[in-house]
Amino acid sequence: MTAQLESPRPDSESTAGLISRHKQTFGFDLGASLVVFLVALPLCVGIAVASGVPAELGIITGVVGGIVVGCLPGSTMQVSGPAAGLTVLVSSAVADHGLATLGVIVLGAGLLQILLGLIGIGTWFRAISPSVVQGMFAGIGLMIILGQIYPVGGMEQPSETSAKFSGLPELLNSLLTTSTGRSGLAIAVVTLLTMTLWGRMPQRLRLIPGPLVGVGVAALLASVLGLPLETIQVGSLLETVNLVTPDAFGGATSFAVLGPILTFALIASAESLFSAAAIDRMHDGPKTRFNTELMAQGAGNTICGLLGALPMTAVIVRSTANLNAGARTKLSRVMHGIWLLLFVMLLPGVLSYIPLATLGALLLHAGWKLLGVRQVAKLLREQRAEAFVLVLTAGVILGTDLLIGTLTGLVAAVIKTAWEVSRLSVEVEHEDEEDHAQVRLHGNATFLRLPQLQDKLEQLPVTSSAHVDMTPVRHLDLACHQAVENWAEQRRKSDCEVELAMPSSR
Numbered sequence: 001m002t003a004q005l006e007s008p009r010p011d012s013e014s015t016a017g018l019i020s021r022h023k024q025t026f027g028f029d030l031g032a033s034l035v036v037f038l039v040a041l042p043l044c045v046g047i048a049v050a051s052g053v054p055a056e057l058g059i060i061t062g063v064v065g066g067i068v069v070g071c072l073p074g075s076t077m078q079v080s081g082p083a084a085g086l087t088v089l090v091s092s093a094v095a096d097h098g099l100a101t102l103g104v105i106v107l108g109a110g111l112l113q114i115l116l117g118l119i120g121i122g123t124w125f126r127a128i129s130p131s132v133v134q135g136m137f138a139g140i141g142l143m144i145i146l147g148q149i150y151p152v153g154g155m156e157q158p159s160e161t162s163a164k165f166s167g168l169p170e171l172l173n174s175l176l177t178t179s180t181g182r183s184g185l186a187i188a189v190v191t192l193l194t195m196t197l198w199g200r201m202p203q204r205l206r207l208i209p210g211p212l213v214g215v216g217v218a219a220l221l222a223s224v225l226g227l228p229l230e231t232i233q234v235g236s237l238l239e240t241v242n243l244v245t246p247d248a249f250g251g252a253t254s255f256a257v258l259g260p261i262l263t264f265a266l267i268a269s270a271e272s273l274f275s276a277a278a279i280d281r282m283h284d285g286p287k288t289r290f291n292t293e294l295m296a297q298g299a300g301n302t303i304c305g306l307l308g309a310l311p312m313t314a315v316i317v318r319s320t321a322n323l324n325a326g327a328r329t330k331l332s333r334v335m336h337g338i339w340l341l342l343f344v345m346l347l348p349g350v351l352s353y354i355p356l357a358t359l360g361a362l363l364l365h366a367g368w369k370l371l372g373v374r375q376v377a378k379l380l381r382e383q384r385a386e387a388f389v390l391v392l393t394a395g396v397i398l399g400t401d402l403l404i405g406t407l408t409g410l411v412a413a414v415i416k417t418a419w420e421v422s423r424l425s426v427e428v429e430h431e432d433e434e435d436h437a438q439v440r441l442h443g444n445a446t447f448l449r450l451p452q453l454q455d456k457l458e459q460l461p462v463t464s465s466a467h468v469d470m471t472p473v474r475h476l477d478l479a480c481h482q483a484v485e486n487w488a489e490q491r492r493k494s495d496c497e498v499e500l501a502m503p504s505s506r
Contacts, residue, residue, distance in 0.1 A: 025328045032327035033335035036079055038212040039321045040066075040336060041343065043366075045232055045351060046359035047082040048310060050148060051090035053099060055232055055351070056240035058082045059344050060309040066337015069300040069312070070330055074293030076286050078272075078279045078319035079333045080300060082310040084366040085140040085271055086264070088147070090310060092401070093260045099308070103244040105257060107305025109264035113298030116269065122291035125273040129413035131379070131386040133274055135393025136267075136406050137370045142398050144367030151360035152188045154180035154230070161398060183227040184357035191218040191361035209321060211362055218358040229355040234348045237341075242308025264301075264311050266406070272297045272314040279319045285328075317366070385420075389413050424449040426456040430464070437461075439468045447479035457487050465497035473503045 040062050048058025065080030093105055116122065146164045150157035153174045158164045174181035195214040198206065222229055276288040293314075300312050322332055343350075379387040389412045397405030425442040437460050445453060460466055468484065470476060481502075488498040 026331070028326040028328045029332040030335065032322050032325035032332040033339060035209060035325035036318050036322045036327075036332065036336040037339035037343070039209045040079070040081055040318050040340060042211055042215045042354070042359065042362055043084070043315075043317070044082055044340070045234070045354070046362050047084055047087055049232065049356060049359055050084075050087045050144075050151070050363050051082075051310060052094050053090065053102070053310065054240050055234050056237050056344070057242075057309045059234075059340055060237060060241065060307055061304050061312050063337045063341045064300050064303050064307070064309065065312045066333055066335075066340060068303055068337075069296050070334035070337060072296035072299060073289065074296040075276050075279070075288040075314065076330050077283055077323055077327060077333075078275055078288070078314040078316075079322050079336065080272070080297065080312050080314045081318060083268075083271060083313040083315050084144055084363055085137070085370065086268065086311055086313065087363070088140065088143045089260070089264060089267065089401075091147075093264075097257060097260070100242065101257065102310075103242060103305045103308035104249060105260045105264060105305070106301055106309070106311045107244060108257075108261035109268060109311060110298045110301030110303075110305055112261065112265040113269055113301060114295050115298075116265070117291045117293075117295035117298060120291055122269075122273060122294035125270055125290065128270070128410070129386075129389065129417075131389040132393055132406065132409040132413050133270070134372060134375060134379070135390035135409050136270070136397065138372060138376060138390065139394035139397025139405055141367040141370030141372070142394060144363055144370065146398075148360045148363045148367065152184045152357050152364070154178065154184050154357070180228050183222075183229050184355070184360075187218045187222055187227065187229065187355050187357045188361035188364070190221060191215065191358045192365060194218070195365060211365075215354055215358050215362070218355065218361075219353045222355045222358075223353055227355070229357055232351045232354045232356065232359070234344065234351045236348075237344055244306050244308060263401070268297065268301065268311055268313045269294055270406075275314040275316045275319060278316060279314075279323065282320070282323055317369075385416050389416060418446075419448055422446040422448045424452060426453060428456060428460070435464050437464050437466045439466060440472065441468070441470045442472045444475040445470070445473050445480040446475065446477045450479055450483055453480060454483060454487070457484070462491070462494055462496065466491065467499045467501070469501045471501050471503050476503055 041059075044058040044062040045055045046058075048055045051058075062081040065082075069080040090102065094102055097105070143161070146161070147157045150164075150167070150171060153171045155167075155171055155174055158167055175185050176182070191214040194217045195210040198208075198210040198213045221227075222231075273288075273290055273294065276290065276293055280287045297312065297314065304310065304312055318336075322336075325332075327333075376387070376390060379390060389409055392412050393405055393409030395405075396408045399405075421444060423443045424445050427440045427442070429438040429440075430436070431438065439457070439460075441453075443449075457468075468488070470484070484500065488500055491498045
């Protein structure tokens, strides 16, 4: 009887403990969501402006990334929204096809991501060479930097890379001689310095994100001094929504539109899954299910496409801020989307105090981080072949576009790996005063090493007999096999004795 009276106590204690833990977890997630919201707000607006679309579209993507993707399975800690790495793609797509077609492109990319996740392609993104990934990010960083220095100077950035280079003298003149250029440069420097110095503040102060402090100081300074700078204009989200209509799908099957769809899907998927891999190494919680996360990103982009908004990816900056702020569950990323929505609905006028030059400075900072100068320098010192792939990828991206540059990098990485894997050692020993030669092959005999193999065999004296031992070879491809047999046949026609020991099939 006593046992029956006392048995509920452990249950009630465990329930109380469970409630306490839930309250504590909610507190951590609430605090983290506010930090991520403060980081995401200026970036959502800045990325939209840099992409040449209304600022509201960037916020819509941030809301969808927080609320919709935040609720879906896949990853727990990473946060999705508009990404700086896609600004060049979006700007180019809008310039070539118009804002109305952007929704179709993003929608198509989202559906393609869902398909890729369903057939299990998500896990394959982990097999891409790090030098290609780093080169892709470096190329994107260079393009962002080259484009965003123009808004700092109060000028509209050119659409072509060549024009961005040729316009640098005019930009420099504007920065040094015009009031708008000098003001924009001063505000950009203030923003970047504030962000840098804030990162050295005590930990309790750094709970307020550096980008927010930088934007706040710059906006206050520009307002007090009355600087002649253009500021952000944000209107109603509902009025900005550009729902995809059936008529907009008319050009979706053309190659001109299919190309951007494929590019958006591949780049957004790569950035999201690379971010997931990095974030997984930073926490001990549930790890990302890559195919499921790819489908979640696809669902988010599908909705963004239907709304005519910007494409989304998982973003490493916001995800890191989420972790560092103490997030425990995916609730933090959902709530950050809610705060974005409430802020723009209730306080849109606050954003009108932020100069466009400040957003340019934020994106210059993001581009510099994507460039990864320290990692590139380390790779140049330690692994020159990998560094070549990185520089090639970044250079082709800067000279052409993201898809061509990334594919070029992938091809270069495959060729480099094939060359390194196909190592072949050819040892030649002469016996009986060069009347008999022993030739031994080790490694992988592939067509890539065929010239080396043929040179060694043709250097043997025609008058000597030869024994070619290929049994240690791990792999013998058809080209090398035929080359050795043809060489042996020619030698036998000259009355030379040739013995071939072929590798056993494995």
